[in-house]
Amino acid sequence: MALLVDKHRPRTLESLTYHPDLSARLSSLAASGDFPHLLIYGPSGAGKKTRITATLRALYGPGAEKIRIDSRVFLTTSNRKLEFNIVSSNYHLEITPSDVGNYDRVVIQDLLKEVAQTQQVDLAAKQRFKVVVINEADSLTRDAQAALRRTMEKYSPNLRLMLLANSTGNIIAPIRSRCLLMRVAAPTEAEIMDVLAKVGKKENYKSCEDLERRIAHDSERNLRRALLMFEAVHAQNDNPSDKTSIPPPDWEALIGVIATDIISERSPARILQVRAKLYDLLTHCIPATTILKTLTFKLMPKIDDGLKSEVIKWAAFYDHRIRMGSKAIFHLEAFVAKFMRLYEGNLLGMDIDFDD
Amino acid sequence: MNNFFDIRARQAAAAKGTAASSSKQTGTTENQRLQPWVEKYRPRSLDDVTAQDHTVTVLRRTLQSANLPHMLFYGPPGTGKTSTVLALAKQLYGPELIKTRVLELNASDERGISIVREKVKDFARMQLSNPPSGPAGEEYRKKYPCPPYKIIVLDEADSMTQDAQSALRRTMETYSKITRFCLICNYVTRIIDPLASRCSKFRFKSLDERNAGRRIEDIAKLEGVALEDGVVDTLLRCSQGDLRKAITFLQSAARLAGAGQVTNREQKKPKRTKIEDAEDDDEDIDAMDVDAKASASASSTAVTVRSIEDIAGVIPNATISDLTTAIQPTGPGTLYSRVSRTVTSLVADGWSASQVITQMYDAIVLSDEAIGDWQKTKIVLCFSEVDKRLVDGSDEHLTILDLCLQIAGILGAR
Ligand SMILES: Nc1ncnc2c1ncn2[C@@H]1O[C@H](COP(=O)(O)OP(=O)(O)OP(=O)(O)O)[C@@H](O)[C@H]1O
Numbered sequence: 001m002a003l004l005v006d007k008h009r010p011r012t013l014e015s016l017t018y019h020p021d022l023s024a025r026l027s028s029l030a031a032s033g034d035f036p037h038l039l040i041y042g043p044s045g046a047g048k049k050t051r052i053t054a055t056l057r058a059l060y061g062p063g064a065e066k067i068r069i070d071s072r073v074f075l076t077t078s079n080r081k082l083e084f085n086i087v088s089s090n091y092h093l094e095i096t097p098s099d100v101g102n103y104d105r106v107v108i109q110d111l112l113k114e115v116a117q118t119q120q121v122d123l124a125a126k127q128r129f130k131v132v133v134i135n136e137a138d139s140l141t142r143d144a145q146a147a148l149r150r151t152m153e154k155y156s157p158n159l160r161l162m163l164l165a166n167s168t169g170n171i172i173a174p175i176r177s178r179c180l181l182m183r184v185a186a187p188t189e190a191e192i193m194d195v196l197a198k199v200g201k202k203e204n205y206k207s208c209e210d211l212e213r214r215i216a217h218d219s220e221r222n223l224r225r226a227l228l229m230f231e232a233v234h235a236q237n238d239n240p241s242d243k244t245s246i247p248p249p250d251w252e253a254l255i256g257v258i259a260t261d262i263i264s265e266r267s268p269a270r271i272l273q274v275r276a277k278l279y280d281l282l283t284h285c286i287p288a289t290t291i292l293k294t295l296t297f298k299l300m301p302k303i304d305d306g307l308k309s310e311v312i313k314w315a316a317f318y319d320h321r322i323r324m325g326s327k328a329i330f331h332l333e334a335f336v337a338k339f340m341r342l343y344e345g346n347l348l349g350m351d352i353d354f355d356d
Numbered sequence: 357m358n359n360f361f362d363i364r365a366r367q368a369a370a371a372k373g374t375a376a377s378s379s380k381q382t383g384t385t386e387n388q389r390l391q392p393w394v395e396k397y398r399p400r401s402l403d404d405v406t407a408q409d410h411t412v413t414v415l416r417r418t419l420q421s422a423n424l425p426h427m428l429f430y431g432p433p434g435t436g437k438t439s440t441v442l443a444l445a446k447q448l449y450g451p452e453l454i455k456t457r458v459l460e461l462n463a464s465d466e467r468g469i470s471i472v473r474e475k476v477k478d479f480a481r482m483q484l485s486n487p488p489s490g491p492a493g494e495e496y497r498k499k500y501p502c503p504p505y506k507i508i509v510l511d512e513a514d515s516m517t518q519d520a521q522s523a524l525r526r527t528m529e530t531y532s533k534i535t536r537f538c539l540i541c542n543y544v545t546r547i548i549d550p551l552a553s554r555c556s557k558f559r560f561k562s563l564d565e566r567n568a569g570r571r572i573e574d575i576a577k578l579e580g581v582a583l584e585d586g587v588v589d590t591l592l593r594c595s596q597g598d599l600r601k602a603i604t605f606l607q608s609a610a611r612l613a614g615a616g617q618v619t620n621r622e623q624k625k626p627k628r629t630k631i632e633d634a635e636d637d638d639e640d641i642d643a644m645d646v647d648a649k650a651s652a653s654a655s656s657t658a659v660t661v662r663s664i665e666d667i668a669g670v671i672p673n674a675t676i677s678d679l680t681t682a683i684q685p686t687g688p689g690t691l692y693s694r695v696s697r698t699v700t701s702l703v704a705d706g707w708s709a710s711q712v713i714t715q716m717y718d719a720i721v722l723s724d725e726a727i728g729d730w731q732k733t734k735i736v737l738c739f740s741e742v743d744k745r746l747v748d749g750s751d752e753h754l755t756i757l758d759l760c761l762q763i764a765g766i767l768g769a770r
């Protein structure tokens with residue numbers, strides 16, 4: 001059975017509940033015919049993909065929803081075979097370059113040129129151009145982004161790109177210059193509650209405003225997460241009330257345990273225990289930077305106000321280290337050790353740690 | 357269900373396409389006119405190139421003398437580098453010869469050492485094509501000088517490896533009699549010295565206000581878009597000298613205001629429908645520049661300053677001042693709770709971090725007179741570190757939170 005997130009995904013621009021101004025802009029662009037390349041950015045779970053899918057429908061009609069998945073093989077320059085999946089309809093196709101890692105440039109070069117040089121199969125298509133949606137565009141390598149530049153200009157009669165990203169920081173300036181940037185803000189808690197109420201009604205859930213409010217709050221304005229929690233709570237409780245607890249995902253619960261561990265005992269032995277848990281998280285593919293950030297924000301309510309700026313400072317420092325370095329566990333552990341020292345120093349009433 | 361990777365479907369479609377071409381022509385012409393404005397208004401000749409006077413003057417001279425050095429164009433995105441070389445090539449060779457005389461390789465082409473060598477070699481070796489003979493040829497030559505060499509354009513050359521660049525040195529020399537190279541890049545430092553020193557360098561400046569402003573006004577007029585006072589200035593400010601960006605912003609704002617919707621779909625002349633190769637279309641578009649102006653519909657409203665800022669991702673002043681208020685030493689609740697709440701909502705609203713720090717910098721370092729100089733000295737250090745981290749891909753939430761708390765710390769330590 002489909003998850004709620006997919007089952008009740010709005011399919012047209014008109015049925016999107018929040019950001020009406022954004023929907024209006026997209027539909028006026030879609031109606032005008034001279035649609036630009038788009039770079040859509042915003043936090044995850046804000047509904048970027050839903051909006052794009054609805055825009056495709058506005059551009060091409062319901063045919064854009066008839067999608068299929070093809071497996072394609074690409075040959076790299078070193079003659080290695082690369083296999084990956086492409087989702088496509090008659091009018092558009094969709095790729096996630098991180099699926100092909102450092103070979104993304106090859107894929108981009110070949111694929112986009114191929115798309116650009118083929119004609120619309122459907123002669124009744126409403127647009128002459130086809131759309132290529134690139135998910136997680138902020139993880140494209142620089143080379144791959146460079147490869148997009150002239151392609152976006154030269155083939156613009158036949159091809160439009162829609163790039164999806166969490167932020168524009170990792171998109172090179174020449175690409176930003178070629179796109180219309182569109183920010184999709186995360187829905188507010190009230191907007192999330194609104195969506196939950198609507199979905200709940202369709203599913204015949206017993207409505208419980210307080211619970212929905214708590215879910216909206218706990219989701220940190222991430223609609224996808226809110227819907228997943230909503231579904232989980234209702235799956236586990238036949239009759240949920242405003243007191244029903246909302247279980248966090250396993251990994252998040254484990255990070256909560258780590259935070260308590262660290263606060264309750266600051267010692268080398270404890271670091272060892274924590275390390276085992278960190279490894280556990282890493283082997284379950286939770287990104288190190290997510291672990292660090294989640295841990296930091298779980299520690300915050302447990303410490304003195306005077307200490308908070310300093311802890312954030314080191315969290316930001318080690319986050320940077322994780323990205324630049326190669327062994328995530330080193331930096332996670334270093335953060336834990338650093339935190340313990342700061343915490344001890346604070347207990348003793350000393351500023352022992354202001355060495356940068 | 358058909359799919360466009362399906363060769364059979366494509367062939368069938370192509371066949372049907374030719375059969376149905378007469379009835380389809382109308383539709384296709386419309387679509388050609390519905391190009392993004394940046395392409396629609398790409399300069400067609402050197403005269404159209406705005407604000408690069410020096411470069412244009414020098415290049416125009418080469419049209420007369422028919423002599424051309426190797427060239428290196430460099431400058432920020434959207435300042436006309438690619439457009440200039442394409443316009444030059446068109447004026448030198450005309451539509452007939454340009455295909456055989458000009459080779460363009462860009463970052464989307466495979467450009468390893470051996471490939472560059474092979475491609476360049478093959479191209480350079482090809483016999484020089486000639487303009488059509490007879491009186492038609494004379495006519496052609498009058499319009500286009502057709503100098504006796506070919507041009508190889510290496511666009512986006514900053515993404516070529518050093519090795520591939522070194523390999524070019526020899527090639528450049530070997531074929532220098534019959535070929536000219538034009539290298540284009542954003543950062544001149546990415547081009548190895550031996551190559552750069554073989555070229556005449558042309559710097560493309562960020563477009564200055566006056567000229568770029570005129571170009572924007574012209575486009576607005578051609579498209580029948582009304583602009584509120586100050587829109588042109590706002591466009592220039594928000595696009596920071598990148599004309600391509602400014603034009604895209606303008607187009608999107610115009611659509612939002614309902615201006616220039618192409619409601620009036622009368623045709624000038626039919627055009628061919630075949631689109632085997634998208635590059636061919638360049639020529640077709642030449643003819644279509646102006647006819648959209650008729651469509652300024654009465655219902656449309658003028659493009660506003662705020663709509664431009666919105667599209668450009670400029671953060672409203674109120675939001676920035678929430679942030680600068682939160683970092684003051686005194687206020688409701690604890691410092692951390694104030695700052696973290698504001699930053700969390702800023703991040704959830706999806707504002708790009710670089711925009712946040714740019715506007716914070718303006719608000720705190722440039723405009724806030726109440727902050728002492730020694731404090732500002734410390735604050736700029738934080739900005740420097742944060743900018744670097746963001747470029748390295750650090751988490752935006754943690755990084756901005758850290759920046760704000762550090763500034764708050766500096767402001768609190770009186
Ligand atoms: N000097 C200019 N005069 C007129 N139009 C310009 C100029 N510069 C840029 N434009 C507009 O911006 C578009 C892009 O310009 P162009 O492709 O030449 O940029 P570029 O310098 O090659 O940028 P990049 O470094 O990103 O490749 C053009 O199609 C045109 O509409």
Ligand SMILES: [Mg+2]
Nearest residue numbers: 437438439511
């Ligand atoms: Mg260019």
